[in-house]
Amino acid sequence: xxxxxxxxxxxxxxxxxxxxxxxxxxxxxxxxxxxxxxxxxxxxxxxxxxxxxxxxxxxxxxxxxxxxxxxxxxxxxxxxxxxxxxxxxxxxxxxxxxxxxxxxxxxxxxxxxxx
Amino acid sequence: xxxxxxxxxxxxxxxxxxxxxxxxxxxxxxxxxxxxxxxxxxxxxxxxxxxxxxxxxxxxxxxxxxxxxxxxxxxxxxxxxxxxxxxxxxxxxxxxxxxxxxxxxxxxxxxxxxxxxxxxxxxxxxxxxxxxxxxxxxxxxxxxxxxxxxxxxxxxxxxxxxxxxxxxxxxxxxxxxxxxxxxxxxxxxxxxxxxxxxxxxxxxxxxxxxxxxxxxxxxxxxxxxxxxxxxxxxxxxxxxxxxxxxxxxxxxxxxxxxxxxxxxxxxxxxxxxxxxxxxxxxxxxxxxxxxxxxxxxxxxxxxxxxxxxxxxxxxxxxxxxxxxxxxxxxxxxxxxxxxxxxxxxxxxxxxxxxxxxxxxxxxxxxxxxxxxx
Numbered sequence: 001x002x003x004x005x006x007x008x009x010x011x012x013x014x015x016x017x018x019x020x021x022x023x024x025x026x027x028x029x030x031x032x033x034x035x036x037x038x039x040x041x042x043x044x045x046x047x048x049x050x051x052x053x054x055x056x057x058x059x060x061x062x063x064x065x066x067x068x069x070x071x072x073x074x075x076x077x078x079x080x081x082x083x084x085x086x087x088x089x090x091x092x093x094x095x096x097x098x099x100x101x102x103x104x105x106x107x108x109x110x111x112x113x114x115x
Numbered sequence: 116x117x118x119x120x121x122x123x124x125x126x127x128x129x130x131x132x133x134x135x136x137x138x139x140x141x142x143x144x145x146x147x148x149x150x151x152x153x154x155x156x157x158x159x160x161x162x163x164x165x166x167x168x169x170x171x172x173x174x175x176x177x178x179x180x181x182x183x184x185x186x187x188x189x190x191x192x193x194x195x196x197x198x199x200x201x202x203x204x205x206x207x208x209x210x211x212x213x214x215x216x217x218x219x220x221x222x223x224x225x226x227x228x229x230x231x232x233x234x235x236x237x238x239x240x241x242x243x244x245x246x247x248x249x250x251x252x253x254x255x256x257x258x259x260x261x262x263x264x265x266x267x268x269x270x271x272x273x274x275x276x277x278x279x280x281x282x283x284x285x286x287x288x289x290x291x292x293x294x295x296x297x298x299x300x301x302x303x304x305x306x307x308x309x310x311x312x313x314x315x316x317x318x319x320x321x322x323x324x325x326x327x328x329x330x331x332x333x334x335x336x337x338x339x340x341x342x343x344x345x346x347x348x349x350x351x352x353x354x355x356x357x358x359x360x361x362x363x364x365x366x367x368x369x370x371x372x373x374x375x376x377x378x379x380x381x382x383x384x385x386x387x388x389x390x391x392x393x394x395x396x397x398x399x400x401x402x403x404x405x406x407x408x409x410x411x412x413x414x415x416x417x418x419x420x421x422x423x424x425x426x427x428x429x430x431x432x433x434x435x436x437x438x439x440x441x442x443x444x445x446x447x448x449x450x451x452x453x454x455x456x457x458x459x460x461x462x463x464x465x466x467x468x469x470x471x472x473x474x475x476x477x478x479x480x481x482x483x484x485x486x487x488x
Binding site: 023024027053054056057058060061064065068085089092093094095097098 | 289308310311312352353356357358360379380381397398399400403405426430432436438440477478
């Protein structure tokens with residue numbers, strides 16, 4: 001359901017294999033999966049939201065948990081390609097201060113954070 | 116070991132199966148036709164049935180169907196006994212609820228392995244069903260505790276009227292609210308939404324509720340901003356692995372103002388002459404050290420209505436996956452503004468349910484409405 005790719009040897013890009021609602025049980029699974037990944041050597045963790053239909057509060061908590069895990073090493077977390085509704089949700093929670101949500105695509109995120 | 120019923124009109128097959136199964140410790144019951152098979156099954160409740168499809172009084176498939184429609188017997192696994200050329204009936208049997216088939220002539224080892232596997236599966240399913248039933252009972256108990264925390268009668272004299280819709284999803288949810296009198300002229304209303312649902316979220320909601328109650332009791336000079344900073348300090352994401360959003364509103368009846376603070380929650384809505392979202396005091400969620408404790412005061416006019424809600428309302432979806440959204444909520448509240456508060460909220464909820472369709476709400480639904488004196 002989720003996969004991670006190393007791009008340019010520097011950034012980790014998380015992708016959803018198919019259109020997904022990260023809610024309920026899937027949120028719990030996502031959190032476990034996300035926190036198992038080794039991102040410590042990455043310049044940035046980029047989440048490609050292209051296939052993300054919706055994410056609930058537990059799903060968002062997964063990103064906060066990852067932020068807490070990576071905060072010592074100051075690795076930015078980029079959520080790119082969020083739909084307008086999801087962007088509004090992250091902004092309402094003021095999580096745009098923890099995560100970068102302004103990139104429209106993975107290539108834009110790589111351009112900005114991958115160098 | 117299990118109790119196994121063999122339904123077969125061929126005495127030799129019955130004897131052979133009995134021999135094979137007895138050898139490893141199973142108890143074997145026998146029936147030579149469908150009628151006897153059904154009455155033995157009803158009387159003895161076997162753990163598994165081996166059913167021949169060619170019976171003298173009834174087709175084995177019909178007996179299979181009768182057993183699967185019988186509430187008392189439907190869960191008993193049935194393995195059908197068929198001839199090697201009987202491909203179509205094998206498929207029909209599997210489609211109609213048989214768990215496996217054994218083709219005649221059979222090897223002893225094959226019979227034992229298939230029976231063993233199905234008994235093991237059946238026992239596992241039974242254990243799972245028991246575990247789920249225990250968990251469901253726990254959820255019902257947790258739900259009862261959580262619902263008992265919701266005010267049954269709000270403090271009187273502060274508002275013209277107050278009403279709410281509170282529908283936790285999955286029996287227990289993460290929404291919690293309370294109305295607490297601070298002094299004769301001041302009353303606090305808060306609505307919190309703990310991330311997730313189920314027992315984890317419900318437990319944290321109970322802790323948050325208790326914390327706020329205690330905080331208000333011990334702070335006669337209650338200050339909204341400081342209260343929010345205390346919440347942020349005491350409910351750290353690192354400790355609870357969950358976060359929550361909360362809006363709190365402090366109503367001052369003497370100055371006719373409401374002071375609002377908002378940690379990551381949907382903005383409150385005010386309907387006076389027009390309808391507004393009160394967005395100015397919005398900050399980030401509780402528990403990640405980003406709160407400043409800012410508040411914003413608004414004047415309130417007599418007859419104006421004030422609403423708090425959780426995102427379960429705006430994130431409800433129709434069959435096409437479209438969100439109900441805050442605009443639709445505001446339009447609905449405004450449309451029914453001339454009804455009594457209770458009827459206004461119920462009309463909005465009715466519209467929300469119609470939008471959501473026949474499916475269950477994915478998140479808790481809470482909407483609280485207040486009409487000022």
